[in-house]
Amino acid sequence: xxxxxxxxSNNLQITxxxxxxxxxxxxxxxxxxxxxxTPLMSGANALSGVVIxxxxxxxxxxxxxxxxxxxxxxVAVVLGVLNVxxxxxxxxxxxEMFKKKK
Amino acid sequence: MSVLLSIIYLIATVTFIVGLKKLGHPETxxxxxxxxxxxxGLAIVGTIFINDIEVPTIIYVLIGVxxxxxxxxxxxxxxxxxxxxxxxxxxxxxxxxxxxxxLIGVVEFIGNDNIAxxxxxxxxxxxxxxxxxxxxxxxxxxxWGKLNGSxxxxxxxxxxxxxxxxVIIGIVAFSAYFVVTGNDNQILLYGLxxxxxxYGVLFVLPIGGADMPVVISLLNSLTGIAAAITGILYDNMVxxxxxxxxxSAGIILTVAMCKAMNxxxxxxxxxxxxxxxxxxxxxxxxxxxxxxxxxxDTAIMMNYAQNVIIVPGYGLAVAQAQHVIxxxxxxxxxxxxxxxxxxxxxxxxxxxxxxxxxxxxxxxxSLLAEMDDIxxxxxxxxxxxxxxxxxxVNPAAHNDPSSPIYGMPILDVENAKHIVVxxxxxxxGYAGIENELFYNSKTSMLFGDAKDALTDLVAELKxx
Numbered sequence: 293x294x295x296x297x298x299x300x301s302n303n304l305q306i307t308x309x310x311x312x313x314x315x316x317x318x319x320x321x322x323x324x325x326x327x328x329x330t331p332l333m334s335g336a337n338a339l340s341g342v343v344i345x346x347x348x349x350x351x352x353x354x355x356x357x358x359x360x361x362x363x364x365x366x367v368a369v370v371l372g373v374l375n376v377x378x379x380x381x382x383x384x385x386x387x388e389m390f391k392k393k394k
Numbered sequence: 395m396s397v398l399l400s401i402i403y404l405i406a407t408v409t410f411i412v413g414l415k416k417l418g419h420p421e422t423x424x425x426x427x428x429x430x431x432x433x434x435g436l437a438i439v440g441t442i443f444i445n446d447i448e449v450p451t452i453i454y455v456l457i458g459v460x461x462x463x464x465x466x467x468x469x470x471x472x473x474x475x476x477x478x479x480x481x482x483x484x485x486x487x488x489x490x491x492x493x494x495x496x497l498i499g500v501v502e503f504i505g506n507d508n509i510a511x512x513x514x515x516x517x518x519x520x521x522x523x524x525x526x527x528x529x530x531x532x533x534x535x536x537x538w539g540k541l542n543g544s545x546x547x548x549x550x551x552x553x554x555x556x557x558x559x560x561v562i563i564g565i566v567a568f569s570a571y572f573v574v575t576g577n578d579n580q581i582l583l584y585g586l587x588x589x590x591x592x593y594g595v596l597f598v599l600p601i602g603g604a605d606m607p608v609v610i611s612l613l614n615s616l617t618g619i620a621a622a623i624t625g626i627l628y629d630n631m632v633x634x635x636x637x638x639x640x641x642s643a644g645i646i647l648t649v650a651m652c653k654a655m656n657x658x659x660x661x662x663x664x665x666x667x668x669x670x671x672x673x674x675x676x677x678x679x680x681x682x683x684x685x686x687x688x689x690x691d692t693a694i695m696m697n698y699a700q701n702v703i704i705v706p707g708y709g710l711a712v713a714q715a716q717h718v719i720x721x722x723x724x725x726x727x728x729x730x731x732x733x734x735x736x737x738x739x740x741x742x743x744x745x746x747x748x749x750x751x752x753x754x755x756x757x758x759x760s761l762l763a764e765m766d767d768i769x770x771x772x773x774x775x776x777x778x779x780x781x782x783x784x785x786x787v788n789p790a791a792h793n794d795p796s797s798p799i800y801g802m803p804i805l806d807v808e809n810a811k812h813i814v815v816x817x818x819x820x821x822x823g824y825a826g827i828e829n830e831l832f833y834n835s836k837t838s839m840l841f842g843d844a845k846d847a848l849t850d851l852v853a854e855l856k857x858x
Contacts, residue, residue, distance in 0.1 A: 299515045306626060306634065313635045316411060317642030324418040326654065326764065329647065329745035334484045335417045335427050336643050337614050339410055340491045342434065342636035343621040346498045348441045349628055351457050354505070356450045361501045366460050368497035371490040373464025374471075376438075378487050380431040381472035383417075386480070387424040389753040 331386045338379025344372030402440035403632040409433025410636050414643060437632050477754050478711040481744045482541045485610045488617050489534030495620035496527025500587065502627065509578035517576075519627045521569040521586065526620040528590025529597065530613050536598040537610055545599075561593045605662045607744040608651050612659075615644025654739035657802070684820070687838035689847060692779075692814050693854035699776035701732045703768065705805055706752065708742050709782015709817065713844035716755040719781060722848055723757065725855050735761055736768040736778075736805050738786035765805060775810040782816065782844050788829045797827060813837040816847050 300307050324332060347368035354361040409429050416426025442457060468487075475483050502520045506512060539545035568586040571577065601609050618640025625633030652659055696702055704723065710716060723733045735757065741748035749762060763771070772778065780787055790797035791804045807813055813836050820832070831837060840847055 309631070309634060310638060313638035314642040317639040318646050320411060320415045320639070321418065321643040321646045324650070325420070326739045327746050327749040328418060328420065328423060329651070330480060330747050330750055331423060332417050333611055333614060333647060333744065334480070335430065336414065336618070336640045336647070337484050337488050337491070339414070339430060339434070339636055340488070340614065340617040340621050340640040342437065342633050343491055343495045343498065343624055345437055345441050345630060345633050346624040346628055347494050348438065348457060350498055350501050351453055352445055352447065352449050354453070354501070356452055358505070361505050362456065364497045364501045366456055368494040369457060369460035370464040372494040373461050374468040375487045375491040375494065376434055376468070377465045378468030378472045380427060380434070381469055382475065382480070382483060383427045384424065385472065386477070386750050387427060389750060390420060390423070
């Protein structure tokens, strides 16, 4: 419990951001037509690929001699990019189909 | 961190929010997706090139290669995949994101020479990134396998709840042990990783096929949370906010899907659909007999109908019959028949999936009716054509409290004058349960592959 209180007081800003962002996420998604659920899920999925930023940071900070960290970081970057590029591209393809019959 | 990079992250964060918001409206969805993608690109490029540390060239080269490999693969998969395979793909990509988070956690842990001297909150952050990342990775892979049929739909594990709880206790205990003792034993770390992977498998394996969309959405949300946790680790705002956005939006989406199926999240996670054995032939002791029909009879019936409602299901997508059904609909409309599509919220394998598939074959948007709008119209329908749908038209949802789908909102096709059901065989639907609609005296069964049957139907109608 003490740890938690300590964490909150040390990271007050982060805690605020966490809570506010949670509400933003909820508000932004509310009352979405069912038609868009699939593209939305796929778009949100692409966004969760933001973890790639962390993977790049891992690689930037690793020692060139530290092969384990580099290899793991490399795989993390590849998977993260796959998630981002694939996710956005496939969402775009899906939405393209909605558009063309207008 | 440089001011420029902070500003780039700020812009990226705003694009995420705006993009997500725009994705929620049909007219702006495409631009929303693009805006978020641009923001993501900015964040990635900024992270690579704006830093205040000395980075050897070889590392830049490696990062470049990794990005090129991932981007080309991701692009190719996204461009080649069939629209029917969309749920599997989202699930697969999601698993990759989770794996990425877990790997980051592992690197941070083994790269830290002084776990004992590190703040407990940092250690917990690393450990939760590993655990949640591992759970989403293996869980998504199992979901992917179940959706593409390579894994059996429902797997019953004896004492499932006990085993599951033990694993989750194990994960928490492992983590607590690390945090409290400051132990940096790598074998134990891999133990944690393995328990996370195991939990992901155990979590998804027993969940019934019909509940899969909910699970994918939930896992998607978890990946967001894993990303946010790594964001805390690096004190990186774009990861934190981006991850939390996906996390909370994902939860809302999950709940919306549960509502569409009238299931609670708890019942999805803890109770799986039971599978009852169903005879291959049309005689069932309790339900009576079925009536078979031919495409020419169906064509005559439709030709002289005033109102026809088409109920498309996943079977239509599997048979790639969405183009033929559009042809049928145009043909009937040309003959003065009033044709509409009734779209159940979870038709297909994911909410909105059927809309994507029909849009792909140029079906007029205004002809797609949502469940609540179309249900009162079934009374006036002369013919309802059910193609490859099963559970979403199962009256057991209304009148059999013992049925696992009891309470799920369905399309009230039984109110129509005639019902024609196209199915490959009498096999049960995705939920693995019997459908009494097929034994209704108003129902005739048109057996055969959806594409072949509809092609025959179109040919018959053309000849009239």
